[in-house]
Amino acid sequence: MEPAAVVTLIAVVLVILALVVYLVAVILELRKITAALDAVIASVGGIVTKSKPVNGVVEAINKDLSAGTDLLEGLLDKKAGEDDAAGLVESVFPGAGASVLERQGRSGEVKNIDEVYTRGAVQLARLGRESPLGAGAISGAALRDPTYASAAARSLYRNPSGPITEEPGGPRHRPRSPTIGVDAPEAADDGQASDDSTASGR
Amino acid sequence: MTIWWIGNAVLLLVIAPVVVILLRGVLSAARAVTSTVEALQPVAEAGSKDLDAVELLNTTQEQVSQTVAVVANYGGSLDTILEDA
Secondary structure: OOHHHHHHHHHHHHHHHHHHHHHHHHHHHHHHHHHHHHHHHHHHHHHHHHHOOHHHHHHHHHHHHHHHHHHHHHHHHHHHOHHHHHHHHHHHOOOOHHHHHHHOOOOOOOOOOOOOOOHHHHHHHHOOOOOHHHOOOOOOOOOOOOOOOOHHHHOOOOOOOOOOOOOOOOOOOOOOOOOOOOOOOOOOOHHHHHHHHHHHOO | OHHHHHHHHHHHHHHHHHHHHHHHHHHHHHHHHHHHHHHHHHHHHHHHHHHHHHHHHHHHHHHHHHHHHHHHHHHHHHHHHOOOO
């Protein structure tokens, strides 16, 4: 065999050896990658499964909270008036009054109630707890008449004039803490209410 | 014969080194991917574990619904008790 042929054979063998060594190493690395990716995919699958209901649940929660917010803001608008409602919300949650105005379809500055009265006092006054502050309005007339403000509340009782019956055998008043909520009775119930009022001594 | 020797020289001095360099580059890239994927595994497991509390959102939703219902009841009562502006 000629020397040139021997050298050629050696060179080819060296190249093939290099190919084999490196390609085997690459194959081993790729197997490691596959195994690691299998483990990662299992965890990622867990993430996908666990986070799947999040959108629906969060949307439902937001829907419920939005309904509650609308209800309370509507009540506040009705009871305190649109002008003062935004101011009251602003006094409790600084910065939120503008949002109330937006939802009311209005713009402008929020009435600054918080500078005049403390938060708790102004809420009690505006919500008609018969506080003297109710007579001292921030500007303009008082929202509630401090003398007759309890008329609506007292109308819930069978005998709003007082704990004593006006005539013998007459209707007896209900206890001073009426049931409120969806189960609140529309009219006074003589039997149970009388017993309670007698027990309370009023 | 001279051409054969030249071919041998090219094979040993050019082609073989180029093949080795290219294969070494592929191997180093594969090793880098391996280390990255192995580092990703504990992160994905931790992320999956962090989401275990998502199931509690169902309880939160129920609680929110009940709370809003109670608030609505109180609102209805306040609407009756309090005078309008």
